[in-house]
Amino acid sequence: MKAIKKINFETKDKFYNYLNLKLTGLICEEKDWLANLSNASALLWLLLDKINWAGFYLYKNEELVLGPFQGKPACTHIEIGKGVCGTSIETKTTQLVMNVHDFPGHIACDSESNSEIVVPIIKGNKIIGVLDIDSPIINRFDNEDKKYLEKFVDLLIKYIEFPDEFI
Numbered sequence: 001m002k003a004i005k006k007i008n009f010e011t012k013d014k015f016y017n018y019l020n021l022k023l024t025g026l027i028c029e030e031k032d033w034l035a036n037l038s039n040a041s042a043l044l045w046l047l048l049d050k051i052n053w054a055g056f057y058l059y060k061n062e063e064l065v066l067g068p069f070q071g072k073p074a075c076t077h078i079e080i081g082k083g084v085c086g087t088s089i090e091t092k093t094t095q096l097v098m099n100v101h102d103f104p105g106h107i108a109c110d111s112e113s114n115s116e117i118v119v120p121i122i123k124g125n126k127i128i129g130v131l132d133i134d135s136p137i138i139n140r141f142d143n144e145d146k147k148y149l150e151k152f153v154d155l156l157i158k159y160i161e162f163p164d165e166f167i
Helices: 012-029 032-049 083-091 143-159
Strands: 052-060 061-071 077-079 095-097 115-123 128-136
Touching: 012 032, 012 143, 032 052, 032 061, 032 143, 061 083, 061 128, 077 083, 083 095, 083 115, 083 128, 095 143, 115 143, 128 143
Parallel strands: none
Antiparallel strands: 052 061, 052 128, 061 077, 095 115, 115 128
16 A cells, blocks of 8 residues: 555544645645646545545536546546446435445446545536545545545635536
8 A cells, every 4th residue: 555654633623624724725826627636636645544546537528537536547437327426426415335335336446445435526506526535444434534525625616716618
């Protein structure tokens, strides 16, 4: 796995406040949306423990298309309503999946993934895409992760000027 020394925090709250502060610093003055999503996925990869994929799928031509990410090569196209990512867009809700093998229609891009969290990125009422994070650990993500990763996405929506093809 990654040979990066992690910062130890007393609570998830303190960790995620740090993560979101770092994200704000990275993207608040940068205007390029691609650079911002690339740095956001790199930041997640660097700081989150026990993950094997972190990145984005973007909504284009009525499907999700692979965007900036960190991890192994991934599925390139995902239909709306298919898999965890497609379900997140179809329902416009965060999908917190404790065990992907129990999720009907899960798309296994990496056979080592066992849990997943997917947060939809919606600006106004326009779909931008999803934040997708996978872990080789069953039950890796919980409602506290969900709460703070939704705040992470809120920061992306606040600071990133997405091109017209997304909004």
